[in-house]
Amino acid sequence: xxxxxxxxxxxxxxxxxxxxxxxxxxxxxxxxxxxxxxxxxxxxxxxxxxxxxxxxxxxxxxxxxxxxxxxxxxxxxxxxxxxxxxxxxxxxxxxxxxxxxxxxxxxxxxxxxxxxxxxxxxxxxxxxxxxxxxxxxxxxxxxxxxxxxxxxxxxxxxxxxxxxxxxxxxxxxxxxxxxxxxxxxxxxxxxxxxxxxxxxxxxxxxxxx
Numbered sequence: 001x002x003x004x005x006x007x008x009x010x011x012x013x014x015x016x017x018x019x020x021x022x023x024x025x026x027x028x029x030x031x032x033x034x035x036x037x038x039x040x041x042x043x044x045x046x047x048x049x050x051x052x053x054x055x056x057x058x059x060x061x062x063x064x065x066x067x068x069x070x071x072x073x074x075x076x077x078x079x080x081x082x083x084x085x086x087x088x089x090x091x092x093x094x095x096x097x098x099x100x101x102x103x104x105x106x107x108x109x110x111x112x113x114x115x116x117x118x119x120x121x122x123x124x125x126x127x128x129x130x131x132x133x134x135x136x137x138x139x140x141x142x143x144x145x146x147x148x149x150x151x152x153x154x155x156x157x158x159x160x161x162x163x164x165x166x167x168x169x170x171x172x173x174x175x176x177x178x179x180x181x182x183x184x185x186x187x188x189x190x191x192x193x194x195x196x197x198x199x200x201x202x203x204x205x206x207x208x209x
Contacts, residue, residue, distance in 0.1 A: 003069060003115075006062040008123045009051035013040055055127075066115060070108065077104045 007015070014036055021039075022032040040048075081104075 003062065003065045005122060006058050006119050007055065008127050009048060009055040010040055010127060011122075012051045012054045012058075013043075013048075062119075066112070070112065073108055073111075077108065080104070 017039065018032055018036050021027065021035050022029065025032070025035065027035060
């Protein structure tokens with residue numbers, strides 16, 4: 001069964017108002033369409049919102065039906081693939097069968113692209129422009145969030161590096177102090193210095209002198 005194409009927000013507005021405009025003003029179809037377009041452009045964002053909501057609901061319906069159709073097509077493709085794949089004892093060329101399967105998959109993808117192209121062709125240019133603007137805005141916002149996360153990660157990395165450097169400096173000072181202490185106690189043990197000398201050296205090691 002063929003899938004009914006989606007209707008744009010303007011399409012829903014047209015369905016509700018074109019007949020009324022034509023009858024009320026006794027206009028031809030062409031003039032009625034011009035008047036309809038003028039009234040659509042004059043609508044505020046709030047007044048357009050119900051029609052965009054109808055468009056979103058119709059798009060969901062179309063996507064659901066398309067997904068179901070694709071699923072059925074894929075199931076049929078798999079069924080045909082099973083029939084094409086060489087069974088034990090059969091002499092069918094596997095290269096030829098793979099080519100057929102690839103062609104069927106390309107056909108499914110082409111059908112999906114054609115449906116998307118038909119949707120865009122039937123959509124009001126203003127609505128398409130608004131969709132692209134919203135899409136670009138979301139993309140820009142996502143990039144900004146990523147940049148912010150990257151900057152925060154860089155700051156955190158820099159802070160960790162600073163902490164590591166500070167820790168290494170403390171370790172180096174501690175090691176230097178311990179080596180000096182070893183030298184001081186070595187002098188005392190060998191009788192080459194006095195306790196006062198050791199105390200002075202100890203203060204120097206601690207930075208008091």
